[in-house]
Amino acid sequence: MPTDTSKVHIGLILPDVLGTYGDSGNATVLCKRLEWRGIPAMVVPVRISEPTPASLDLYVLGGGEDDAQALAADYLREDAGIQRAAERGAVVVGVCAGLQVLGTSFTTSDGVVHRGLGLLDVTTKPGERRSVGEVVVQPDPRFGRQPLTGFENHMGASSVGPDSVPLGQVQRGTGNGDRSEGAVRGRVLATYLHGPVLARNPELADLVLGWVVGHPLPPLEVPEIELLRQERLARRRAR
Amino acid sequence: MLVASDLPWRTRFAITAARTAATLSRRTGRGGGSMIGGRIAAKLDPHALQHLARGRTVVLVTGTNGKTTTTLMLSRALEALAPVTTNGDGANMPDGVLAALAANTEAPFAVLEVDETYLPWVAERVDPAAIVLLNLSRDQLDRVGEIRKTEREFRSCVEKLADTVVVANCDDVLVASAAAASKHPVWVSTGQTWRDDSVACPRCGRAVRHHPQDEMEWDCVCGLVRPKPDWVLDGDRLTGPDGVAHRLQLALPGRANAANAALSLATATCVGVPLPQALGQVRSITAVAGRYQRVPYDGHAVRVLLAKNPAGWYETLPLLNPGDPVVIAINAREADGRDPSWLWDVPFERLRGRRVIASGERATDLAVRLRYAEVDASAQPDPLRAVTSLDAGPVELIANYTAFREVNARLGDAD
Ligand SMILES: [Zn+2]
Numbered sequence: 001m002p003t004d005t006s007k008v009h010i011g012l013i014l015p016d017v018l019g020t021y022g023d024s025g026n027a028t029v030l031c032k033r034l035e036w037r038g039i040p041a042m043v044v045p046v047r048i049s050e051p052t053p054a055s056l057d058l059y060v061l062g063g064g065e066d067d068a069q070a071l072a073a074d075y076l077r078e079d080a081g082i083q084r085a086a087e088r089g090a091v092v093v094g095v096c097a098g099l100q101v102l103g104t105s106f107t108t109s110d111g112v113v114h115r116g117l118g119l120l121d122v123t124t125k126p127g128e129r130r131s132v133g134e135v136v137v138q139p140d141p142r143f144g145r146q147p148l149t150g151f152e153n154h155m156g157a158s159s160v161g162p163d164s165v166p167l168g169q170v171q172r173g174t175g176n177g178d179r180s181e182g183a184v185r186g187r188v189l190a191t192y193l194h195g196p197v198l199a200r201n202p203e204l205a206d207l208v209l210g211w212v213v214g215h216p217l218p219p220l221e222v223p224e225i226e227l228l229r230q231e232r233l234a235r236r237r238a239r
Numbered sequence: 240m241l242v243a244s245d246l247p248w249r250t251r252f253a254i255t256a257a258r259t260a261a262t263l264s265r266r267t268g269r270g271g272g273s274m275i276g277g278r279i280a281a282k283l284d285p286h287a288l289q290h291l292a293r294g295r296t297v298v299l300v301t302g303t304n305g306k307t308t309t310t311l312m313l314s315r316a317l318e319a320l321a322p323v324t325t326n327g328d329g330a331n332m333p334d335g336v337l338a339a340l341a342a343n344t345e346a347p348f349a350v351l352e353v354d355e356t357y358l359p360w361v362a363e364r365v366d367p368a369a370i371v372l373l374n375l376s377r378d379q380l381d382r383v384g385e386i387r388k389t390e391r392e393f394r395s396c397v398e399k400l401a402d403t404v405v406v407a408n409c410d411d412v413l414v415a416s417a418a419a420a421s422k423h424p425v426w427v428s429t430g431q432t433w434r435d436d437s438v439a440c441p442r443c444g445r446a447v448r449h450h451p452q453d454e455m456e457w458d459c460v461c462g463l464v465r466p467k468p469d470w471v472l473d474g475d476r477l478t479g480p481d482g483v484a485h486r487l488q489l490a491l492p493g494r495a496n497a498a499n500a501a502l503s504l505a506t507a508t509c510v511g512v513p514l515p516q517a518l519g520q521v522r523s524i525t526a527v528a529g530r531y532q533r534v535p536y537d538g539h540a541v542r543v544l545l546a547k548n549p550a551g552w553y554e555t556l557p558l559l560n561p562g563d564p565v566v567i568a569i570n571a572r573e574a575d576g577r578d579p580s581w582l583w584d585v586p587f588e589r590l591r592g593r594r595v596i597a598s599g600e601r602a603t604d605l606a607v608r609l610r611y612a613e614v615d616a617s618a619q620p621d622p623l624r625a626v627t628s629l630d631a632g633p634v635e636l637i638a639n640y641t642a643f644r645e646v647n648a649r650l651g652d653a654d
Pocket of ligand 1: 463
């Protein structure tokens with residue numbers, strides 16, 4: 001268990017189970033954006049069958065296929081490390097399957113209902129068809145100004161209940177399925193967007209990092225990222 | 240080439256029409272011709288595949304990585320006995336498979352690379368003597384979707400084939416689970432250590448256990464267990480069921496090619512080629528569909544390598560010559576998968592300190608990935624312009640599927 005309190009510890013949760021869509025990239029992005037500002041940080045991978053330390057500052061959960069997602073949910077529910085951490089105010093970021101696992105329940109394509117971790121007021125059922133493609137989301141002003149760009153690939157239709165709010169509204173793509181996208185409650189934030197989402201959306205990365213360090217972070221100039229955002233968002237206008 | 244006279248008239252007509260279309264397509268510069276030819280044949284005679292395969296020894300090769308190489312190795316090995324027809328161009332959809340069978344109706348052997356999605360469809364029609372199952376990992380996430388579904392489809396496919404030998408990589412959990420349903424499995428330990436895609440057991444969804452002392456051994460509480468290998472590859476040494484070890488000594492580099500060779504040799508032996516003879520044939524391969532050989536271009540010696548997913552990169556990174564500059568070309572077209580998120584699962588950090596150019600249609604996605612890997616890279620979307628911008632000398636050019644095809648075609652034109 002990490003004891004070095006001078007560093008920000010970023011938990012990469014079950015990279016071996018929930019890591020299908022380049023999800024470790026989100027942890028890499030968070031870590032580097034801290035380091036580049038002179039804030040020491042490290043990624044702590046927590047693999048299946050290892051206990052999840054409740055002492056980390058930030059937890060990142062990624063995507064996975066049905067079986068893997070059910071396995072992860074069962075494991076994390078029992079382990080309860082993330083839930084304890086969230087209770088004391090740690091930041092949790094979930095992507096795709098991670099969003100569904102953080103919710104109260106999700107139904108896999110075989111019709112089985114699984115309990116989630118209950119950190120978000122979200123229930124997910126299989127949608128009518130698989131949603132695959134580029135997504136553009138206008139975030140709720142509390143969570144950012146710049147449009148979010150990402151790639152979605154999921155079957156789930158998620159509904160956000162009164163104890164959470166959507167991360168934003170879909171301008172292109174499917175998201176939760178009702179024009180809303182993602183969910184936030186306190187410092188728990190989740191989205192369907194891959195890309196990875198934090199690589200494509202530095203403002204969102206810095207929002208959650210601001211929650212961790214306790215103050216807003218000054219912007220970082222990274223020309224490649226600006227160019228990537230222009231390319232991805234220009235495609236939207238071209239359509 | 241003649242059209243065998245014992246084929247039904249409908250199939251003969253379909254083949255003739257397909258060949259005409261293929262020739263036209265090649266002449267008009269629209270492509271290799273095999274796809275359009277196959278499409279026409281299938282339309283004119285829906286049973287063409289059955290008819291064309293009848294009476295021949297057909298071997299199918301499938302899996303995520305290594306299909307084209309293994310298909311080439313196996314056809315070379317079988318050529319030691321008799322003529323072979325094959326889709327060496329990598330056209331591995333039903334059209335391409337049909338075109339390969341139609342291209343030479345006299346060859347007693349057919350070695351056919353088949354796209355994972357179409358294995359059951361093709362196998363049902365050609366009644367294969369053998370199927371080679373290489374590996375299953377994430378590839379084209381948005382297209383193929385769930386590899387676990389592919390595993391289930393493979394499983395029910397091989398279960399139905401009572402007389403087919405299934406030569407399978409027992410170090411790949413998903414492949415082993417599928418091939419265990421076969422009545423005639425031949426197990427090859429390829430020494431594969433890529434496990435990121437098989438953490439949850441394909442049979443029961445629980446976590447697969449890896450033996451703490453022996454990293455090759457694995458099992459699951461549901462009873463799925465790593466099969467005992469008949470063939471074992473250990474570094475460059477391949478030991479067959481008779482216990483005799485042979486050095487592979489391939490001209491092709493890397494562990495992945497040694498694994499492909501082990502599976503090819505095991506299969507060739509099943510079909511009746513004596514191992515030393517098969518090995519001699521496989522050793523003579525120096526390039527696979529434009530890969531591995533050095534091509535002169537504008538004062539550079541360009542080595543083109545294909546890596547289209549994290550498992551492929553895992554095998555490709557160790558092949559790179561230390562010190563040589565690297566051009567990486569990434570596209571995200573339909574055939575590549577539209578989502579290039581997988582780039583974040585490749586340990587590009589290992590390229591730190593090298594000269595690297597991010598290229599291809601998704602050069603910017605790659606440039607961002609490399610920035611976060613703290614690799615000092617520039618970007619140039621055109622891979623050959625990227626090569627030109629480097630000092631004269633050797634260049635490693637690694638590309639994913641459609642980028643690779645484009646680079647190869649342009650290098651071929653430049654020759
Ligand atoms: Zn199992």
